[in-house]
Amino acid sequence: MAELGLNDHHQNEIINYMRFARSKRGLRLKTVDSCFQDIKESRLVDETFTVDEVTEVLNELQAVVHSEVESELINTSCTNVLLLRQLFSQAEKWYLKLQTDISELENRELLEQVAEFEKAEFTTSNKKSNSENMKPSRLVPLNEGGTSELLNKEIIRLQEENEKLRSRVKTIELQATNALDEKSKLERALRDLQIVQGDQKAIIRSKDISDLENTVAALKNEFQKTLNDSTENQKTLEENLVSTKRDLLKVQEQLSVAEKELEKKFQQTAAYRSLKEILTKKNEQIKDLRKRLAKYETED
Template sequence: MAELGLNEHHQNEVINYMRFARSKRGLRLKTVDSCFQDLKESRLVEETFTADEVSEVLSSLQAVVHSEVESELINTAHTNVLLLRQLFSQAEKWYLKLQTDISELENRELLEQVAEFEKAEFTTSNKKPIIDIIKPKLAPLNEGGTAELLNKEILRLQEENVKLKARLKTIEIQATNVLDEKSKLERALQDLQLDQGNQKVR
């Protein structure tokens, strides 16, 4: 079976989006088909058309189809922005900075891989009910990889805290030793000064 190199959770999210996109695409194609059907039923009758009439009919059809296709492309672009917004918003909650490589969006090899994945997925899993696949929004990132990342960071900070405490204790011992040594030197100095004072008195 074709794979995208993602973990199971993320691959399921991709499948959800592909199912959504296929549904929207199907609706738009039906709209385009209806443009041609309307033309056949309203404009084409069993009679001969002049070149100008044919040109006018085709121009009218072109304008309608152009509008439908443009509307779908715009809607698809805006939908993708909303999807990216969801992903980036979730990443920002964990202070992550995601990056995109726009050049990869035209990588023919990767596009063919996605097409193969879609073909394999939707010819083997059409039995899955749509209501079980499509969710109203992405599930919050409170488990799985993000939780693991957070736990690793907590463990790292705990280990660093233990090291810092050990280092602080060592420094405290060293400081105590220095203070003791200083006290000994001060007493030795005082004794020396006292001895020198006594010698002068004699």
């Protein structure tokens, strides 16, 4: 169908449903009209009415119309449910799951499109004649031979295969459970073995630590002994150094005295005296020469 995007078969089904809905709607409208007509004939017989009488008439009319409209709405809702039930039942025979979008039922654009389609279908004379000649048809059952039979066989085959797969999965799950149990046992045995090995390592480590502590203690004692010996040697060296310094001072003092005595003895020798006289004469000659030189410089 070009207008609603469906094929010809579904177009005819929708037209049949619209025809049914139009007939039901026409009957209900006639019922509402008859309600008003009954009120006119039964209550509007006087020429004048009070406010209370008018209110009573309107309330009575409201109750009747409300009941008719409510009945029509309930009937329409139930009719739609039956129609959906037919469609879903037909789909389930093909193992299909249909879905509906309730929000599209209030799509104003689509509603107007359906209204235009209904108007075009039921206002054209050709459409009316075709609609009158068409016979109502039921949904074709899908459980009779042909494609349905092949589909059912395929479904049965798939179900059997599914059962085989389920059985195989259960077997694999059982094997996996046994493997997990065996793994847990091996892990516990491994932990126990590691604990035993850890205890042995702890014993060996404790023994090694004890030996190491003894070795460290021996080295410490030896170092302390060596340190004490070094201290004593240092004290001895310091004492020797002090004694040596004293001897050195004595020697220096003796050397100084010896030098003084040697100088004194040298001054008392004849060579020293003659050398001293020569130096004295030379000094006097130098003084005389300086005086002469100064005199000559003055004359110039």
